């Protein structure tokens with residue numbers, strides 16, 4: 180109770196209990212997934228599932244704040260597990276140092292309450308979007324580039340899914356430029372939305388794409404609606 184005192188004052192004990200009973204899957208524990216995992220752990224989520232097959236590289240450290248210099252070369256989810264357990268030993272953390280292929284993700288999405296997109300590639304992102312629609316799980320997408328970020332909250336059957344608004348995969352570039360704060364800002368928006376959806380407190384950003392422009396510091400919203408021909412979610 181003391182650990183969560185400042186948020187219980189806001190959300191109430193019942194909401195805190197809902198967080199304690201919730202399970203969140205984070206796919207990709209990099210620039211987005213690091214701060215998302217830290218804040219969900221600090222907030223007292225019941226269970227956190229982390230999926231990432233990569234090892235820590237020196238060039239990750241400008242933004243992937245779960246990893247420190249001494250972690251370079253280590254499996255990311257192992258280094259993440261240690262830090263998160265020290266931050267809050269009450270959170271049950273499961274780690275999967277595997278590539279997020281469809282079969283593994285399918286089982287993990289099915290057992291979870293909410294999914295956070297910490298990915299850096301559109302192929303897996305689209306797979307994850309499809310699985311969240313299939314299992315009717317809220318999916319919180321964010322993507323970053325340079326000083327820019329976007330956020331989309333997908334509640335299957337209620338809001339557009341990721342593929343409703345991005346019918347085609349955008350062009351991928353290897354190791355695109357990014358300032359460390361951009362994924363930080365976007366990840367904290369993802370966790371804000373996750374906490375609201377899991378507790379029922381507040382008003383999630385449904386039906387709008389939030390666009391962050393850190394270059395001149397502004398946020399904008401684009402109203403989005405479901406595509407009745409969407410190959411992923413139109414059957415709902």
Ligand SMILES: [Zn+2]
Nearest residue numbers: 340343409412
């Ligand atoms: Zn759709």
